[in-house]
Amino acid sequence: MDKEIKKLATHARTGINSASVLADLEKIYLEIFGKSGTFTNLTKQLSSIPKSKKPKIGQLLNEAKKEIEKTFEQRHNFLKKKRPKEFIDITAPGKKLKLGHLHLISQAIDEIVAIFSKLGFSLESYPEVDWDWYAFESLNMPKNHPARDDWETFFIKSAPKPHFGSQVLTPHTSNGQVREMEKLKKPPIRMLNIARCYRRQIDVSHTPMFHQFEGLFIDEYITIANLKGTLNYFTAKFFGPKRQMRLRPHYFRFTEPSFEVDVTCGVCQGSGCRFCKSGWVELGGAGMVHPKVLEAGNINPHKYTGFAFGWGIERTIAIKTGIGDIRLLYQNDIRFLEQF
Numbered sequence: 250m251d252k253e254i255k256k257l258a259t260h261a262r263t264g265i266n267s268a269s270v271l272a273d274l275e276k277i278y279l280e281i282f283g284k285s286g287t288f289t290n291l292t293k294q295l296s297s298i299p300k301s302k303k304p305k306i307g308q309l310l311n312e313a314k315k316e317i318e319k320t321f322e323q324r325h326n327f328l329k330k331k332r333p334k335e336f337i338d339i340t341a342p343g344k345k346l347k348l349g350h351l352h353l354i355s356q357a358i359d360e361i362v363a364i365f366s367k368l369g370f371s372l373e374s375y376p377e378v379d380w381d382w383y384a385f386e387s388l389n390m391p392k393n394h395p396a397r398d399d400w401e402t403f404f405i406k407s408a409p410k411p412h413f414g415s416q417v418l419t420p421h422t423s424n425g426q427v428r429e430m431e432k433l434k435k436p437p438i439r440m441l442n443i444a445r446c447y448r449r450q451i452d453v454s455h456t457p458m459f460h461q462f463e464g465l466f467i468d469e470y471i472t473i474a475n476l477k478g479t480l481n482y483f484t485a486k487f488f489g490p491k492r493q494m495r496l497r498p499h500y501f502r503f504t505e506p507s508f509e510v511d512v513t514c515g516v517c518q519g520s521g522c523r524f525c526k527s528g529w530v531e532l533g534g535a536g537m538v539h540p541k542v543l544e545a546g547n548i549n550p551h552k553y554t555g556f557a558f559g560w561g562i563e564r565t566i567a568i569k570t571g572i573g574d575i576r577l578l579y580q581n582d583i584r585f586l587e588q589f
């Protein structure tokens with residue numbers, strides 16, 4: 250049997266050293282050490298040889314095994330090093346990277362700014378944390394006035410300042426009105442104030458943080474006709490020429506007269522449907538600037554008049570696109586955002 254072992258060892262060595270790829274080497278390994286491999290078969294014969302010869306044969310088998318395995322290892326290392334480097338096919342078409350785009354709200358802001366800048370409105374920006382004076386009092390809403398309840402305001406814990414009062418997270422962009430009057434000192438004023446606003450509210454059509462855009466136009470001889478013309482122009486540009494706009498009488502402390510601005514429903518185009526009921530959907534507020542507000546901004550109400558309007562951007566987007574829940578705008582779900 251020792252001859253057979255030697256023969257097997259020599260045979261295995263030549264076989265292993267002639268393998269030119271790793272896959273062949275694996276095949277040879279199985280042929281030798283597999284379940285019915287040549288070496289395995291030899292070890293099976295061990296049980297049928299005389300007891301006295303067993304230790305010697307056993308030792309020979311062990312040595313042969315060690316030697317064959319060593320040869321395997323050497324060849325394996327050699328072939329691994331020899332493996333060709335990874336091949337890069339530079340002519341293969343590349344992977345297309347996904348290209349993002351501006352968020353729906355940023356797109357709407359850009360569009361709104363572009364429309365109003367054609368009418369000479371300039372984009373301004375005012376504090377998000379502002380004094381009670383600018384957010385309420387200068388807008389004809391004295392302290393403890395019940396009208397303030399509609400603004401569901403977040404108050405900042407800080408010491409109140411004489412005349413300006415305490416600080417709030419701006420619940421609307423109307424805080425920019427008197428600030429703009431103070432800045433320019435003298436009409437004409439054509440301001441567009443776009444900012445984040447905050448209120449204690451959350452449901453399908455409200456989020457605690459949202460955006461508004463506020464227009465303010467003050468000059469001599471400004472009338473409701475100017476307000477209507479401006480808003481007609483905006484609705485036609487933003488929603489398309491098929492949508493109509495109307496002013497509906499309303500009440501705000503800082504405008505007299507005041508209106509709510511409606512636009513014909515995008516679903517039924519104004520004939521009335523389940524979504525809008527009347528054919529109209531409400532966009533936001535507007536009106537002729539109250540004389541008291543002009544006075545608060547040091548502008549002579551006997552010489553100048555003006556109009557103002559303020560709408561939620563999320564609401565305006567919902568009316569244009571038909572999305573039923575404005576909270577979707579803040580969930581960052583790519584499947585939603587991709588559609589716009």
Ligand code: DAH
Nearest residue numbers: 421423534535536557558559
């Ligand atoms: N600030 C009001 C709000 O948040 C909206 C508004 C109404 C703004 C009438 C105006 C206006 O400028 O004239 O509900």
